[in-house]
Amino acid sequence: MSQLFKNAGKLTRFQLRQDRFRIPVWLISLSAVTFVTAISFVDLYQNDAERQAIAETMRNPAMTAMVGQGYGLDNYTAGAMMSHQMLLFTAIIVAIMSILLVTRHTRADEEDGRTEIIRSLPSGRLSNLTSTILLVSFTNVLLALIIGFGNYALGIESMDLEGSMLYGAALGATGIFFMALTAVFAQVSESSRGTIGLSFAVLGLAYLIRAIGDVGNETLSWFSPLGWALGAEVYVNNYWWPMLVMLGFSILLCLLAFYLNAMRDLGSGLLPSRPGRTHASLFLRSPFGLALRIQRTAIIAWAAGMFVIGVSYGSILGDLESFMEEIEIMEQMVNPVEGYSLTEQFITMLMAIMSMISTIPVMMIILKLKGEENKNRTEHVYSHAVSRSRVLGSYLILSVAVSFIMQFLAIFGLWAAGSAVMDEGISFAVMFNAGMVYLPAIFVLIGAAVCFVGVIPKLSGLTWLYLIYSFMVVYLGDLLQFPEWMNNLSPFGHIPQIPVEEVDFIHVTILIGIAIGLTVAGFIGYNRRDITG
Amino acid sequence: MNVLRATNLTKQFGKFTALDGVDLEVNKGEVFGFIGPNGAGKSTTIRILLGILNATEGRAEIFGKDVWGDAVEIHKRVAYVPGDINLWPNLTGGEVIDFFLNLRGSGNRNRREELISRFNLDPAKKCRTYSKGNRQKVALIAAFSSDADLYILDEPTSGLDPLMESIFQECVIQAKNEGKSVLLSSHILSEVEKLCDRVGIIREGKMIETGTLKELRHLTRTNFVVETKEPIVSLNELKGVHGIQKADQAVSFQVDTEELDNVLKFITSYGIIRLESAPPTLEDLFMRHYEGTSRTLESGAGGAL
Numbered sequence: 001m002s003q004l005f006k007n008a009g010k011l012t013r014f015q016l017r018q019d020r021f022r023i024p025v026w027l028i029s030l031s032a033v034t035f036v037t038a039i040s041f042v043d044l045y046q047n048d049a050e051r052q053a054i055a056e057t058m059r060n061p062a063m064t065a066m067v068g069q070g071y072g073l074d075n076y077t078a079g080a081m082m083s084h085q086m087l088l089f090t091a092i093i094v095a096i097m098s099i100l101l102v103t104r105h106t107r108a109d110e111e112d113g114r115t116e117i118i119r120s121l122p123s124g125r126l127s128n129l130t131s132t133i134l135l136v137s138f139t140n141v142l143l144a145l146i147i148g149f150g151n152y153a154l155g156i157e158s159m160d161l162e163g164s165m166l167y168g169a170a171l172g173a174t175g176i177f178f179m180a181l182t183a184v185f186a187q188v189s190e191s192s193r194g195t196i197g198l199s200f201a202v203l204g205l206a207y208l209i210r211a212i213g214d215v216g217n218e219t220l221s222w223f224s225p226l227g228w229a230l231g232a233e234v235y236v237n238n239y240w241w242p243m244l245v246m247l248g249f250s251i252l253l254c255l256l257a258f259y260l261n262a263m264r265d266l267g268s269g270l271l272p273s274r275p276g277r278t279h280a281s282l283f284l285r286s287p288f289g290l291a292l293r294i295q296r297t298a299i300i301a302w303a304a305g306m307f308v309i310g311v312s313y314g315s316i317l318g319d320l321e322s323f324m325e326e327i328e329i330m331e332q333m334v335n336p337v338e339g340y341s342l343t344e345q346f347i348t349m350l351m352a353i354m355s356m357i358s359t360i361p362v363m364m365i366i367l368k369l370k371g372e373e374n375k376n377r378t379e380h381v382y383s384h385a386v387s388r389s390r391v392l393g394s395y396l397i398l399s400v401a402v403s404f405i406m407q408f409l410a411i412f413g414l415w416a417a418g419s420a421v422m423d424e425g426i427s428f429a430v431m432f433n434a435g436m437v438y439l440p441a442i443f444v445l446i447g448a449a450v451c452f453v454g455v456i457p458k459l460s461g462l463t464w465l466y467l468i469y470s471f472m473v474v475y476l477g478d479l480l481q482f483p484e485w486m487n488n489l490s491p492f493g494h495i496p497q498i499p500v501e502e503v504d505f506i507h508v509t510i511l512i513g514i515a516i517g518l519t520v521a522g523f524i525g526y527n528r529r530d531i532t533g
Numbered sequence: 534m535n536v537l538r539a540t541n542l543t544k545q546f547g548k549f550t551a552l553d554g555v556d557l558e559v560n561k562g563e564v565f566g567f568i569g570p571n572g573a574g575k576s577t578t579i580r581i582l583l584g585i586l587n588a589t590e591g592r593a594e595i596f597g598k599d600v601w602g603d604a605v606e607i608h609k610r611v612a613y614v615p616g617d618i619n620l621w622p623n624l625t626g627g628e629v630i631d632f633f634l635n636l637r638g639s640g641n642r643n644r645r646e647e648l649i650s651r652f653n654l655d656p657a658k659k660c661r662t663y664s665k666g667n668r669q670k671v672a673l674i675a676a677f678s679s680d681a682d683l684y685i686l687d688e689p690t691s692g693l694d695p696l697m698e699s700i701f702q703e704c705v706i707q708a709k710n711e712g713k714s715v716l717l718s719s720h721i722l723s724e725v726e727k728l729c730d731r732v733g734i735i736r737e738g739k740m741i742e743t744g745t746l747k748e749l750r751h752l753t754r755t756n757f758v759v760e761t762k763e764p765i766v767s768l769n770e771l772k773g774v775h776g777i778q779k780a781d782q783a784v785s786f787q788v789d790t791e792e793l794d795n796v797l798k799f800i801t802s803y804g805i806i807r808l809e810s811a812p813p814t815l816e817d818l819f820m821r822h823y824e825g826t827s828r829t830l831e832s833g834a835g836g837a838l
């Protein structure tokens with residue numbers, strides 16, 4: 001038996017060596033964001049009256065859907081604000097960290113044949129999975145301790161030691177849960193892309209289930225691991241038992257992963273591979289066809305995902321509407337724009353967020369070209385009579401088309417579910433305009449991706465950073481009262497918020513101009529630079 | 534004494550049968566060549582021997598231990614080099630070699646340095662920047678600087694230049710002289726011919742031939758080029774003569790080993806001016822086995838031309 005785990009410890013150290021920069025960067029960024037936010041909450045809201053005022057604006061289903069239940073709204077201390085406004089957001093990033101780390105050391109290593117070499121050495125059959133679980137658990141525990149003690153060390157009155165440790169623990173437990181989940185998917189799926197895809201899908205579902213549950217049906221929230229993290233009611237009631245639930249489930253998932261790993265053949269998933277076509281379909285006869293074919297599954301999965309996101313948000317519009325009718329005074333307080341309902345304002349916020357989520361698959365399409373180059377597969381295409389502009393152009397057209405499809409599906413889902421639950425539905429045309437007006441911002445990010453791939457492919461990961469930045473500005477900007485210029489750095493900050501604002505053609509035209517400029521620069525660079533493979 | 538013995542190995546991937554009753558034996562101090570066309574099942578067999586894949590049926594033992602159950606114990610004395618190597622992009626070649634030696638728990642420092650300089654590898658470079666041949670060198674250096682008793686090599690030289698290839702061959706011969714055993718799968722038949730004591734040919738998941746090169750040659754045909762005073766008539770009607778080709782005065786053909794005597798007696802009667810004969814190369818053998826089987830299936834055995 002012990003043979004199965006032989007040398008797992010050595011493997012862990014070896015993985016730690018591979019991640020000697022990666023893990024510290026995650027830990028430092030996560031804890032820095034947490035500490036900075038806590039400090040700025042104290043600065044922003046100096047006294048009880050200010051804090052209670054902000055608590056009132058948080059008391060609506062739209063906010064609840066976004067950030068989770070506000071447990072301490074009656075006594076909205078800095079600690080309560082942290083656990084209400086920051087915990088969920090940070091937990092999602094921690095989950096992403098775990099998903100990426102686990103995939104990297106399991107399925108990705110296996111896919112590239114590295115696990116095979118390890119297995120030919122005196123290492124146990126389950127050692128690689130064990131060492132990955134040790135590594136990622138260790139990372140999450142470390143994160144929990146750093147954030148726990150760090151939060152306490154900030155010396156903020158409402159953030160006591162127990163609450164701070166629980167805050168860290170909630171993050172660490174979420175990370176460990178998604179680590180265990182990804183470990184299972186790494187056995188089920190045949191590729192690292194598939195592993196990441198399945199794990200992110202569950203993370204997204206966990207968020208949506210919690211959103212719907214928090215707004216309408218509290219029991220539903222307990223079906224989401226993110227709901228457990230928030231259920232700790234950190235800094236308010238400090239419940240520890242949800243952590244135990246999460247760890248319990250994590251252990252079960254790890255055992256399942258071990259079982260599946262022991263059962264299956266190295267290199268394969270759980271399902272045996274099926275024979276596919278013997279001839280290429282008519283479609284697969286051009287660079288565009290190839291670009292579409294290799295990303296087909298991902299695009300379909302994202303399309304379904306965008307629709308689900310739209311429907312989920314749409315389903316809470318009804319609650320929002322009735323909430324608004326109940327508390328008319330409140331409505332006037334948070335509704336400075338005359339003539340528009342809270343629901344309509346909420347929709348502008350939703351559109352911004354959904355557009356940024358749509359941007360993820362859209363950008364993945366452009367960056368795939370670089371991924372293909374890294375794996376030495378573009379050279380097969382270029383050894384034929386195919387120009388570089390044609391290849392890059394194929395990816396560009398595909399990504400522009402997909403941006404439209406993703407937006408459409410999200411809008412359609414939102415509208416369909418919204419009309420079903422609202423007494424006075426919002427017309428499709430209004431929703432359509434409110435969503436599609438974000439396309440120019442998405443185009444700017446496409447342009448940035450093309451520009452990076454064409455000019456400095458090494459740094460193309462920065463496009464993700466730009467998207468994350470945009471997301472933070474929109475998501476946290478209002479809460480933390482970021483200065484205006486930070487908002488202006490993001491293309492999403494320049495989009496007119498229909499239906500509340502007028503369509504602003506000048507800004508939209510400028511954005512499209514920037515997108516075209518970046519794209520042209522990318523094409524010029526791509527035609528000039530060396531293709532590495 | 535055999536170091537490795539596999540009997541009736543069968544491996545099924547879903548409905549597809551990759552291996553169908555493979556028997557294999559490697560003796561101590563022997564270099565065993567494992568050849569066969571693409572997709573024949575060489576790598577699959579090797580992965581089973583390494584306890585990485587679990588055989589659907591059959592048994593395999595290395596050093597008398599079960600390859601699946603005692604994999605960890607066995608691997609302390611086994612070194613493996615795959616043909617297609619991906620390494621950890623952000624570690625250096627030197628780091629990877631040390632890690633491998635460290636996991637195995639044995640290994641020879643001096644030998645590591647010596648091999649690095651013989652293979653002319655820069656161990657300070659990140660694996661990301663290595664060429665295919667250089668990645669292979671990393672695995673070869675790690676393998677040959679360990680104190681293994683059995684080397685399992687799956688197309689280890691597919692990316693090496695001729696100079697490195699000859700250094701690789703020296704390493705194999707040295708290992709053999711130290712009484713170690715080698716299982717070498719390769720498509721470079723000249724390499725197999727030069728290094729291997731015994732050869733096994735696998736095709737569509739079945740071992741179709743095993744033996745020393747001499748034994749295998751016996752099963753096949755010898756090449757002849759003959760020039761005679763009078764033209765040989767009805768050569769094509771003789772039993773065991775194949776591939777007749779006329780070139781100027783001479784005629785070239787192949788003869789089945791068992792018919793050599795008859796055929797030679799027959800052609801001497803035409804007055805021999807020149808006679809060249811060559812033993813079949815491994816390549817001839819190999820070609821004959823690949824094509825041979827599918828052709829025999831169609832046209833029945835032994836048809837001349």
Ligand SMILES: Nc1ncnc2c1ncn2[C@@H]1O[C@H](COP(=O)(O)OP(=O)(O)OP(=O)(O)O)[C@@H](O)[C@H]1O
Nearest residue numbers: 268273546549551570571572573574575576577578
């Ligand atoms: N995981 C798998 N699922 C399905 N079929 C597989 C799997 N692995 C191998 N095969 C099939 O098993 C057969 C044997 O493959 P194997 O890799 O052993 O061939 P090989 O003799 O090493 O070929 P080569 O000379 O090209 O390296 C092939 O037909 C291959 O397609």
Ligand SMILES: [Mg+2]
Nearest residue numbers: 575576577687
């Ligand atoms: Mg092979």
